[in-house]
Amino acid sequence: MIHIGIIGLGAIGQRLIKQFNEHAEVEIVAVCDRMESLVHDTAASIDRVQAYTDYHELIADSKVDLVYVAVPPKFHHQIVMDVLQAKKHVLCEKPLANSLEEAQEMAEAAKKSGVVHAMNFPLNYEAGATKFAELIRQNYVGKLRRVQFTMHFPNWPRLWQQNDWVSGREQGGFVLEVGVHFIQQVIKIFGDVKNIQAQLELPADADKCETGIIATAELLDGTPVLIEGLSQIAGKEHIAFTAYGTDGVLSLENWGIVKGGKNGEELVEIPAADQPNNSLIEELVKAVNGQAAEIYNFEVGHQAQVVLEELRKL
Numbered sequence: 001m002i003h004i005g006i007i008g009l010g011a012i013g014q015r016l017i018k019q020f021n022e023h024a025e026v027e028i029v030a031v032c033d034r035m036e037s038l039v040h041d042t043a044a045s046i047d048r049v050q051a052y053t054d055y056h057e058l059i060a061d062s063k064v065d066l067v068y069v070a071v072p073p074k075f076h077h078q079i080v081m082d083v084l085q086a087k088k089h090v091l092c093e094k095p096l097a098n099s100l101e102e103a104q105e106m107a108e109a110a111k112k113s114g115v116v117h118a119m120n121f122p123l124n125y126e127a128g129a130t131k132f133a134e135l136i137r138q139n140y141v142g143k144l145r146r147v148q149f150t151m152h153f154p155n156w157p158r159l160w161q162q163n164d165w166v167s168g169r170e171q172g173g174f175v176l177e178v179g180v181h182f183i184q185q186v187i188k189i190f191g192d193v194k195n196i197q198a199q200l201e202l203p204a205d206a207d208k209c210e211t212g213i214i215a216t217a218e219l220l221d222g223t224p225v226l227i228e229g230l231s232q233i234a235g236k237e238h239i240a241f242t243a244y245g246t247d248g249v250l251s252l253e254n255w256g257i258v259k260g261g262k263n264g265e266e267l268v269e270i271p272a273a274d275q276p277n278n279s280l281i282e283e284l285v286k287a288v289n290g291q292a293a294e295i296y297n298f299e300v301g302h303q304a305q306v307v308l309e310e311l312r313k314l
């Protein structure tokens with residue numbers, strides 16, 4: 001049994017509590033949030049759990065084997081470094097950090113520590129995204145001509161993620177919050193990215209995050225990468241990750257729907273039900289038990305941060 005401590009009980013912390021609870025080999029033994037009422041309410045819904053408002057106490061709790069860090073990005077560094085210092089396994093929310101320096105330090109410390117260090121990049125475990133990656137490997141699009149990701153939000157922040165930081169310039173914005181998922185996918189599927197040029201649309205209020213981005217980059221072989229995003233627009237939220245090739249087009253839409261077509265044909269939905277049913281928690285359990293596991297570690301988080309920081313450079 002792996003004993004989990006969770007720091008940060010907001011939107012995503014609650015989402016993972018459900019996933020931890022569904023797994024027979026993990027048990028949540030401690031929860032922490034600096035909002036006392038939230039810790040109280042969350043602890044009341046979990047059996048035999050210790051509640052903390054000071055994260056240091058959760059890390060020091062001898063029952064905790066693995067700490068899940070689900071606080072806003074600018075607090076990841078401090079908390080994760082403390083977890084590593086205590087030599088406990090750690091699962092960190094994306095983005096790894098709130099600057100390149102922080103990300104570098106965390107990735108180096110994690111490597112030295114000998115503990116399991118994992119990121120929550122959920123696309124890697126979802127059928128649509130794994131189908132997309134498989135079809136690319138099978139050369140569905142032919143020779144790659146362009147990779148593109150589009151992020152359109154009628155509302156930013158989205159209605160389910162209202163908090164005091166996600167619309168702020170310091171640690172919010174959709175480039176950081178959503179873009180990082182697709183940066184990680186680009187690097188995983190197509191390899192590293194270079195020559196990043198970004199143009200952000202920024203509101204006059206210097207505390208508010210971007211409302212638009214147009215960025216170009218290149219894969220190492222020179223294939224162009226186009227990133228475009230807009231918020232506060234008409235229409236529905238639309239997220240698309242698309243590969244254009246000499247033979248066809250393949251797109252992952254709205255996180256889970258794969259669409260593809262050979263050149264000259266319509267794009268049609270491609271079922272992804274044949275994909276393995278992977279789960280982050282299952283892979284974490286394997287990793288903590290010393291088995292081979294599909295974990296995206298802090299080095300992966302760091303590589304994504306390198307691109308991310310270029311995109312949000314002012």
Ligand SMILES: NC(=O)c1ccc[n+]([C@@H]2O[C@H](COP(=O)([O-])OP(=O)(O)OC[C@H]3O[C@@H](n4cnc5c(N)ncnc54)[C@H](O)[C@@H]3O)[C@@H](O)[C@H]2O)c1
Nearest residue numbers: 008009010011012013033034070071072073093094120163
């Ligand atoms: N992997 C994903 O798909 C995904 C989705 C959404 C958010 N996230 C990431 O998860 C993290 C949290 O996002 P959220 O939407 O849940 O934010 P949130 O604001 O809803 O929740 C964060 C919680 O952390 C608490 N907190 C802040 N500092 C703390 C501290 N020092 N000690 C204890 N508690 C503290 C806050 O009180 C709050 O309850 C962010 O890094 C975000 O980027 C990941």
